[in-house]
Amino acid sequence: xxxxxxxxxxxxxxxxxxxxxxxxxxxxxxxxxxxxxxxxxxxxxxxxxxxxxxxxxxxxxxxxxxxxxxxxxxxxxxxxxxxxxxxxxxxxxxxxxxxxxxxxxxxxxxxxxxxxxxxxxxxxxxxxxxxxxxxxxxxxxxxxxxxxxxxxxxxxxxxxxxxxxxxxxxxxxxxxxxxxxxxxxxxxxxxxxxxxxxxxxxxxxxxxxxxxxxxxxxxxxxxxxxxxxxxxxxxxxxxxxxxxxxxxxxxxxxxxxxxxxxxxxxxxxxxxxxxxxxxxxxxxxxxxxxxxxxxx
Amino acid sequence: xxxxxxxxxxxxxxxxxxxxxxxxxxxxxxxxxxxxxxxxxxxxxxxxxxxxxxxxxxxxxxxxxxxxxxxxxxxxxxxxxxxxxxxxxxxxxxxxxxxxxxxxxxxxxxxxxxxxxxxxxxxxxxxxxxxxxxxxxxxxxxxxxxxxxxxxxxxxxxxxxxxxxxxxxxxxxxxxxxxxxxxxxxxxxxxxxxxxxxxxxxxxxxxxxxxxxxxxxxxxxxxxxxxxxxxxxxxxxxxxxxxxxxxxxxxxxxxxxxxxxxxxxxxxxxxxxxxxxxxxxxxxxxxxxxxxxxxxxxxxxxxxxxxxx
Amino acid sequence: xxxxxxxxxxxxxxxxxxxxxxxxxxxxxxxxxxxxxxxxxxxxxxxxxxxxxxxxxxxxxxxxxxxxxxxxxxxxxxxxxxxxxxxxxxxxxxxxxxxxxxxxxxxxxxxxxxxxxxxxxxxxxxxxxxxxxxxxxxxxxxxxxxxxxxxxxxxxxxxxxxxxxxxxxxxxxxxxxxxxxxxxxxxxxxxxxxxxxxxxxxxxxxxxxxxxxxxxxxxxxxxxxxxxxxxxx
Numbered sequence: 001x002x003x004x005x006x007x008x009x010x011x012x013x014x015x016x017x018x019x020x021x022x023x024x025x026x027x028x029x030x031x032x033x034x035x036x037x038x039x040x041x042x043x044x045x046x047x048x049x050x051x052x053x054x055x056x057x058x059x060x061x062x063x064x065x066x067x068x069x070x071x072x073x074x075x076x077x078x079x080x081x082x083x084x085x086x087x088x089x090x091x092x093x094x095x096x097x098x099x100x101x102x103x104x105x106x107x108x109x110x111x112x113x114x115x116x117x118x119x120x121x122x123x124x125x126x127x128x129x130x131x132x133x134x135x136x137x138x139x140x141x142x143x144x145x146x147x148x149x150x151x152x153x154x155x156x157x158x159x160x161x162x163x164x165x166x167x168x169x170x171x172x173x174x175x176x177x178x179x180x181x182x183x184x185x186x187x188x189x190x191x192x193x194x195x196x197x198x199x200x201x202x203x204x205x206x207x208x209x210x211x212x213x214x215x216x217x218x219x220x221x222x223x224x225x226x227x228x229x230x231x232x233x234x235x236x237x238x239x240x241x242x243x244x245x246x247x248x249x250x251x252x253x254x255x256x257x258x259x260x261x262x263x264x265x266x267x268x269x270x271x272x273x274x275x276x277x278x279x280x281x282x283x284x285x286x287x288x289x290x291x292x293x294x295x296x
Numbered sequence: 297x298x299x300x301x302x303x304x305x306x307x308x309x310x311x312x313x314x315x316x317x318x319x320x321x322x323x324x325x326x327x328x329x330x331x332x333x334x335x336x337x338x339x340x341x342x343x344x345x346x347x348x349x350x351x352x353x354x355x356x357x358x359x360x361x362x363x364x365x366x367x368x369x370x371x372x373x374x375x376x377x378x379x380x381x382x383x384x385x386x387x388x389x390x391x392x393x394x395x396x397x398x399x400x401x402x403x404x405x406x407x408x409x410x411x412x413x414x415x416x417x418x419x420x421x422x423x424x425x426x427x428x429x430x431x432x433x434x435x436x437x438x439x440x441x442x443x444x445x446x447x448x449x450x451x452x453x454x455x456x457x458x459x460x461x462x463x464x465x466x467x468x469x470x471x472x473x474x475x476x477x478x479x480x481x482x483x484x485x486x487x488x489x490x491x492x493x494x495x496x497x498x499x500x501x502x503x504x505x506x507x508x509x510x511x512x513x514x515x516x517x518x519x520x521x522x523x524x525x526x527x528x529x530x531x532x533x534x535x536x537x538x539x540x541x542x543x544x545x546x547x548x549x550x551x552x553x554x555x556x557x558x559x560x561x562x563x564x565x566x567x568x569x570x571x572x573x574x575x576x577x578x579x580x581x582x583x584x585x586x587x588x589x590x591x592x593x594x595x596x597x598x599x600x601x602x603x604x605x
Numbered sequence: 606x607x608x609x610x611x612x613x614x615x616x617x618x619x620x621x622x623x624x625x626x627x628x629x630x631x632x633x634x635x636x637x638x639x640x641x642x643x644x645x646x647x648x649x650x651x652x653x654x655x656x657x658x659x660x661x662x663x664x665x666x667x668x669x670x671x672x673x674x675x676x677x678x679x680x681x682x683x684x685x686x687x688x689x690x691x692x693x694x695x696x697x698x699x700x701x702x703x704x705x706x707x708x709x710x711x712x713x714x715x716x717x718x719x720x721x722x723x724x725x726x727x728x729x730x731x732x733x734x735x736x737x738x739x740x741x742x743x744x745x746x747x748x749x750x751x752x753x754x755x756x757x758x759x760x761x762x763x764x765x766x767x768x769x770x771x772x773x774x775x776x777x778x779x780x781x782x783x784x785x786x787x788x789x790x791x792x793x794x795x796x797x798x799x800x801x802x803x804x805x806x807x808x809x810x811x812x813x814x815x816x817x818x819x820x821x822x823x824x825x826x827x828x829x830x831x832x833x834x835x836x837x838x
Binding site: 345346364366367368370372376379380384394398399439 | 607609610612613616617620621678679682683684686687688689690691692693694695830831832833834
């Protein structure tokens with residue numbers, strides 16, 4: 001049996017005075033929290049170049065403007081109620097919300113993969129699983145803010161204009177709960193697309209197709225089903241878009257009237273379950289995607 | 297015979313000045329544009345190739361401005377530093393497309409002959425995204441040369457090219473220069489420029505630091521104060537002796553062993569040191585220049601240029 | 606028009622993954638129209654698909670993808686210098702690239718709208734939507750090419766124009782139709798079939814389409830004339 005020659009002595013690592021860091025370190029939770037806050041700021045272009053603030057804030061302005069106008073109308077003309085429901089408002093602005101999610105998801109999910117800077121994150125005590133989940137959570141928060149700001153404007157403005165707090169509060173809270181669900185789904189879907197399609201334009205168009213075009217198709221199918229009086233098809237069709245899930249549940253909770261199909265209690269539970277499944281599936285795929293990338 | 301002239305050229309981006317009042321003339325033959333990274337070489341190249349308007353001053357080719365004048369490209373071949381992103385084409389298709397864009401009468405023949413020149417005939421059938429860095433570089437040069445331009449501008453052409461190909465490309469550029477073409481290439485590596493160009497232009501931090509014959513500039517550089525580290529059998533004794541030498545401007549003892557010496561007159565120091573050591577029975581064990589980086593050479597040139605004003 | 610540049614643009618378009626998206630989406634739209642026509646036997650919902658999905662969404666999305674694919678990536682990474690460092694007029698470069706994006710938009714976008722129209726019932730109404738698609742597809746592709754020459758965010762801005770301006774605001778404020786490429790095209794198609802909307806005057810619709818197309822093409826060429834190569838940012 002031959003033995004490999006022992007390495008010749010002579011190689012030596014010089015002590016050039018480098019020192020390891022031995023002081024206290026933040027916990028992984030703190031690292032994740034920092035990433036969450038940074039990502040949330042980046043989703044609105046804060047802490048990035050001036051140019052990247054333009055798009056999110058223009059979209060937010062367009063999103064809030066009608067709410068301000070509505071509140072103004074209520075207070076000046078003295079309407080007895082708001083011209084919209086809290087839950088119906090984001091849904092009538094779904095194009096804006098979808099565009100915001102589609103346009104900002106690549107900011108959080110594509111850039112680190114495209115420039116391979118992901119390895120710098122994963123070199124810290126941060127697992128790829130946590131990275132993916134935190135990015136998703138911050139996009140969810142960003143989308144939620146996007147819909148919640150005009151909703152709060154409507155609610156606060158309405159109360160200031162003299163609407164009855166007892167009547168307004170319950171639908172307002174219902175709308176916010178629905179928006180959390182909606183934001184989680186939108187962030188999951190657009191984030192997943194952005195983590196696969198690294199070219200920004202490509203990801204945005206693909207997200208728009210999934211969010212806006214599919215909901216259009218769902219609406220048409222539901223309208224046909226209603227006309228033909230075959231109810232189950234309409235309800236099943238509604239499961240295929242986060243928007244129709246949101247609107248369907250909102251309708252059955254009596255929070256808005258923008259859904260075509262009336263849901264039974266069972267179907268409402270089904271829709272909620274579907275929302276959870278959508279989010280869980282997106283998260284599982286996101287984690288898988290980033291684990292694979294992190295392993296390389 | 298073509299000449300590129302820069303007269304009082306400056307270029308700023310916002311409040312960052314990338315090129316500061318540069319005046320130079322690039323004539324026939326090979327010229328090296330030398331400068332450390334971030335010195336403004338790429339900005340200068342972009343202005344000379346018509347892809348950037350100077351903020352002040354003029355850039356002309358044979359008396360005509362280059363900016364916004366597409367006809368200038370009949371005479372210019374450009375090898376940008378940019379990565380080639382036509383990965384879906386084969387090398388041959390890419391060079392052929394370049395030839396066609398120049399409306400060459402026999403684009404196919406020109407393509408074949410230039411592929412031969414850069415030694416890319418064999419891989420020409422493969423898609424560009426399968427190429428190594430050196431192959432991409434060579435296919436870029438082929439594309440720039442296919443229309444037989446009078447002026448050739450190359451931005452960092454030897455990056456990532458293996459030594460054998462580098463020699464080959466240098467021979468090619470030298471030959472093009474000898475034929476009377478104006479060849480300008482940029483580099484941050486002194487040895488590269490030394491081997492190829494007799495005439496060099498040096499830029500540092502956007503300023504035109506030196507220009508002229510390589511040898512003359514090299515001599516200017518060797519006259520500058522140089523730092524050495526000397527190791528000897530009696531450091532303290534040698535230090536005292538060195539201080540008496542007129543060519544030495546400062547002496548310091550290093551913490552463990554050795555002496556730091558700053559020398560103003562390199563020639564005088566070089567002749568004095570061995571005799572000094574022998575007379576006093578000191579053995580020299582080390583003599584190392586401690587600041588031979590290109591940046592220090594450049595910073596010397598710049599400070600010298602400023603003091604001459 | 607320079608055939609070499611057009612050929613390269615076509616290769617860039619076909620050689621990328623996004624071409625699949627560009628084709629898959631119209632195919633899906635036609636398939637859906639077919640399915641609904643066959644299953645329900647009703648014309649109305651199918652026509653809704655042609656107008657609301659095909660004409661208002663598929664056509665502009667195809668135009669955005671096509672226009673940004675022929676120019677966007679090259680401007681993005683600066684490799685367009687290889688095309689621009691040639692004695693070819695930059696306006697010719699812009700027009701040659703546009704021709705490819707335009708042909709793709711008409712073939713895939715307007716073509717699929719027409720096909721869906723034929724499936725939904727054909728006749729003048731299908732022809733009307735097809736003509737509307739040809740007119741709007743031409744203007745859309747020129748406008749989005751100009752956007753791609755102007756900014757890296759061309760896709761998002763183009764989408765915002767189509768979805769927010771033409772879609773959302775156009776649905777709320779009827780005056781938006783005067784500045785809506787989709788409505789101009791539909792007005793021209795209205796000449797063939799009364800079933801298409803009639804939001805603005807015909808001379809305005811034609812004039813505005815022509816002016817925007819030409820201005821956008823000129824602008825794209827001018828942007829390329831002033832193309833600046835800066836260092837890696």
